[in-house]
Amino acid sequence: MCILADEDTRIIVQGITGRVGSIQTKxxxxxxxxxxxxxxPGKGDMAVHNVPVYDNVKEAVAxxxxxxxxxxxxxxxxxxxxxxTVDSDIKLLxxxxxxxxxxxxxxIREYSRRAGARIIGPTTPxxxxxxxxxxGIMPANIFSEGNVGIISRSGTLLxxxxxxxxxxxxxxxxxxxxxxxxxxxxxxxxILELFEEDEQTKLVVIVSEIGGVQEEEAATFIKDKMSxxxxxxxxxxxxxxxxxMGHAGAIILGERGTAKSKIDVLRKAGVEIANEPSEIAKIAxxxx
Amino acid sequence: MRLFEYEAKEIFRNFxxxxxxxxxxxSPEEAASAAKKIRLPAAIKAQILVGGRGKAGGIKFxxxxxxxxxxxxxxxxxxxxxxxxxxxLIEEKLDTQNEYYIxxxxxxxxxxxxxxxxxxxxxxxxxxxxxxxxxxxxxKISVSRGFFQFEARDMCMQLGxxxxxxxxxxxxxxxxxxxxxxxxxxxxxxNPLIITSENEPYSVDAKLEVDDNSLSRHPNLKLNLNTxxxxxxxxxxxxxxxxxxxxxxxxxxxxxxxxxxMATIDLITEFGGKPANFLETGGGITEELMTRVVExxxxxxxxxxxxxNLYGGINPMPSAAKGIVKAHEELxxxxxxxxxxxxxxxxxxxxxxxxxxxxxxxxVQTEKAVEKLMNLLGD
Numbered sequence: 332m333c334i335l336a337d338e339d340t341r342i343i344v345q346g347i348t349g350r351v352g353s354i355q356t357k358x359x360x361x362x363x364x365x366x367x368x369x370x371x372p373g374k375g376d377m378a379v380h381n382v383p384v385y386d387n388v389k390e391a392v393a394x395x396x397x398x399x400x401x402x403x404x405x406x407x408x409x410x411x412x413x414x415x416t417v418d419s420d421i422k423l424l425x426x427x428x429x430x431x432x433x434x435x436x437x438x439i440r441e442y443s444r445r446a447g448a449r450i451i452g453p454t455t456p457x458x459x460x461x462x463x464x465x466x467g468i469m470p471a472n473i474f475s476e477g478n479v480g481i482i483s484r485s486g487t488l489l490x491x492x493x494x495x496x497x498x499x500x501x502x503x504x505x506x507x508x509x510x511x512x513x514x515x516x517x518x519x520x521x522i523l524e525l526f527e528e529d530e531q532t533k534l535v536v537i538v539s540e541i542g543g544v545q546e547e548e549a550a551t552f553i554k555d556k557m558s559x560x561x562x563x564x565x566x567x568x569x570x571x572x573x574x575x576m577g578h579a580g581a582i583i584l585g586e587r588g589t590a591k592s593k594i595d596v597l598r599k600a601g602v603e604i605a606n607e608p609s610e611i612a613k614i615a616x617x618x619x
Numbered sequence: 620m621r622l623f624e625y626e627a628k629e630i631f632r633n634f635x636x637x638x639x640x641x642x643x644x645x646s647p648e649e650a651a652s653a654a655k656k657i658r659l660p661a662a663i664k665a666q667i668l669v670g671g672r673g674k675a676g677g678i679k680f681x682x683x684x685x686x687x688x689x690x691x692x693x694x695x696x697x698x699x700x701x702x703x704x705x706x707x708l709i710e711e712k713l714d715t716q717n718e719y720y721i722x723x724x725x726x727x728x729x730x731x732x733x734x735x736x737x738x739x740x741x742x743x744x745x746x747x748x749x750x751x752x753x754x755x756x757x758x759k760i761s762v763s764r765g766f767f768q769f770e771a772r773d774m775c776m777q778l779g780x781x782x783x784x785x786x787x788x789x790x791x792x793x794x795x796x797x798x799x800x801x802x803x804x805x806x807x808x809x810n811p812l813i814i815t816s817e818n819e820p821y822s823v824d825a826k827l828e829v830d831d832n833s834l835s836r837h838p839n840l841k842l843n844l845n846t847x848x849x850x851x852x853x854x855x856x857x858x859x860x861x862x863x864x865x866x867x868x869x870x871x872x873x874x875x876x877x878x879x880x881m882a883t884i885d886l887i888t889e890f891g892g893k894p895a896n897f898l899e900t901g902g903g904i905t906e907e908l909m910t911r912v913v914e915x916x917x918x919x920x921x922x923x924x925x926x927x928n929l930y931g932g933i934n935p936m937p938s939a940a941k942g943i944v945k946a947h948e949e950l951x952x953x954x955x956x957x958x959x960x961x962x963x964x965x966x967x968x969x970x971x972x973x974x975x976x977x978x979x980x981x982x983v984q985t986e987k988a989v990e991k992l993m994n995l996l997g998d
Contacts, residue, residue, distance in 0.1 A: 483878070566881035575862065577862040590885075607886060
């Protein structure tokens, strides 16, 4: 099984007429993702890679029975687009957009939760259920079907870990990035709950980095509720304190948020720690 | 983007928060004329964008005009915690009866603003949290509902405030929340908020950091990058949307994606090498950006080798490869360069690099790339 989305998920692409939206739509279609409709205000009546484009989400949903959306809209329009999509009763929103103001993200997190909708991201590579669907920007050739679920804070490090697993002939059940911003729509712990429920997933990999407090809550869940083995890799061991390392959320402030503190809290919860990305595959082999 | 204390104070004043009378000066001569306009004694405060300024000697006091000039002379152009002082704030020193802490920041896990109040003013919030948690009250706020005056009062009452002090402090607390929201702040903080012996409140220090992603919404903030940052590469990074952090070693690192780049510098360290920098391109690679970042890293005279680690997800790999080739042809570096690259259009990108004689690693494992580079360096 896939978590969150599978081969039957009917997907909207918001911002489909933009450069990135258009290229990524082509790549998702090539992978077999069921992209049924696109939305770009002012560009209704167009088609992108044979996908019809609408001016708003309401009409797109009414005509094409979509149930998930991937957003490539510019950061200053993201809040508006998310609220529009939630109001059209879409329950899964994958927000690829980087650089959304954090006050907007706080608003859409609260708004979507009240409506029972789930936001993945912002600043996420998206979701892939190998062989079934891809609602994201990840390079498909690196992923393969199997039993390992991956949750990552970073995009390209997710690719590195999945690539390492695939090379060792260990496939993946579902992989996703939860997003690298200080505030995100869905927490690491909530994705762990989905993997714990998912029959196909036999082992979960957490790909983490410095900054934030997601891992503390995740560790409590792993310790108290999780029956499946969890392996983690934490990046940023030599990152200097007080410097923002690329991602808005990747900054060590005080003692919290260091790679060491995350490794300690995860290890105490029974998580196996890989020191190098390639060690994940070695540890996974033992469990599978 | 963090604002200077004097900028934050000007904004707070516009929200009706009282701040001590003061003037910003850039030379001892300006200090002399500023001191004539305010009541002495004065505090002379280095305007630098770093915390812990007081303990590091960045705040001086003066009882008369000569002392104001002398202390300003000492501070201007001095480096405090690695930051060169270009301006100081000359401010009336007030007679303090009580000190409080008030702050609003983003609580990352809940994704909500969090309002904080403490009776341990003048102490930093991490220390209060650790040592006197009973003297700190915090409350997470719904962004769509907002923070009400009565909630600010209730929080202050819980720590024993009464009468006019209760009303004055809670009213400033409520205004600070409004400033936090209106300025898209990451943090808005007054520490300390003092009550004078005449029972008047003042924001003695002021901290305001505006979310970098919201700066375009605040055209009134005249943010001159050159006065704010002292590192030229940092200024260029902000303009072009990449991130750069200088490190102490001699192996240059460029990666597409923050997590991957952090993992790369970790692995170089683990294999006995020393990274010279962290440079992360983000998701907006173009040929021009790639040429520029390679040039920036190669300009570093400490460099003995360069590792470029890229994935083609959202980033176009053929453009990245062309950008690397262009920088390589221009600078003709004599040090070993290794590019590891995978993902969409990888074959096309590999051949662009190979045709220009740049070594390429085709495996996904960063460990192998690091190992190979270390071998090329003879380490």
